[in-house]
Amino acid sequence: MKQAPSIPISGERLTTDFYQQATATVAKALIGKAILHRVGAVWLGGWIVETEAYLHVRDPASHSARGLTASNRSMFQAPGTLYVYPIHAKHCLNAVTESAGQGAAVLIRAIEPVWGTERMQSHRGPVNMRRLTAGPAMLCQALDIDRRDDGRSLTHDPDLGIFEASEVPPRAVATTRRIGISKSAHRMLRFVDPQSPFLSRPYRKK
DNA sequence: ACTACGATTACCT
DNA sequence: GGTAATCGTAGTG
Numbered sequence: 001m002k003q004a005p006s007i008p009i010s011g012e013r014l015t016t017d018f019y020q021q022a023t024a025t026v027a028k029a030l031i032g033k034a035i036l037h038r039v040g041a042v043w044l045g046g047w048i049v050e051t052e053a054y055l056h057v058r059d060p061a062s063h064s065a066r067g068l069t070a071s072n073r074s075m076f077q078a079p080g081t082l083y084v085y086p087i088h089a090k091h092c093l094n095a096v097t098e099s100a101g102q103g104a105a106v107l108i109r110a111i112e113p114v115w116g117t118e119r120m121q122s123h124r125g126p127v128n129m130r131r132l133t134a135g136p137a138m139l140c141q142a143l144d145i146d147r148r149d150d151g152r153s154l155t156h157d158p159d160l161g162i163f164e165a166s167e168v169p170p171r172a173v174a175t176t177r178r179i180g181i182s183k184s185a186h187r188m189l190r191f192v193d194p195q196s197p198f199l200s201r202p203y204r205k206k
Numbered sequence: 207a208c209t210a211c212g213a214t215t216a217c218c219t
Numbered sequence: 220g221g222t223a224a225t226c227g228t229a230g231t232g
Contacts, residue, residue, distance in 0.1 A: 088214045089225040107213055137214050180213055
């Protein structure tokens with residue numbers, strides 16, 4: 001009988017209670033948590049170091065701002081749903097927040113690679129470790145997550161989830177403007193571990 | 207059918 | 220620092 005290998009970390013999976021908090025709260029609290037995806041026998045993942053909040057009200061930058069469509073429907077599913085969308089021939093991954101029908105999510109932009117780094121390197125090609133998962137599309141490619149994974153559950157899928165890291169001390173969190181958007185560009189809804197060398201852009205205190 | 211555009215990235219000076 | 224590549228969406232006719 002085939003048994004799925006258990007996660008390579010001692011810690012609790014984040015549950016619906018976590019994701020249904022206010023989106024900016026979730027985005028900030030995700031810094032220092034572990035995201036894990038099992039591909040074959042190998043767990044891929046690392047510590048989350050950079051996130052952005054996309055709100056369900058008064059946020060024109062959010063994909064939900066113009067309502068439900070065929071392509072953003074999983075953003076309106078239950079909190080803890082994975083929302084994967086294509087952009088510039090690449091993919092980005094989000095965790096749905098608030099409650100079903102709202103359309104709010106946290107974009108996970110960068111992680112510190114920890115588990116399955118050799119396998120992630122094979123997905124990404126020959127890049128420096130610093131560039132392995134230092135951006136939302138780099139992260140998806142390394143974790144082997146694409147549109148086919150849209151709608152999976154971060155709270156119930158045995159091969160995918162985000163976990164509390166009991167053995168790692170809490171990290172500092174700094175707040176900045178979101179990256180790469182034109183609407184609502186002034187809002188401070190990006191959260192980073194300012195010390196991390198694995199950010200999509202280095203943190204600069206203003 | 208055609209067009210414009212984007213929550214990006216790699217590569218250039 | 221700047222910019223070209225790339226393709227799925229969404230809006231228009």
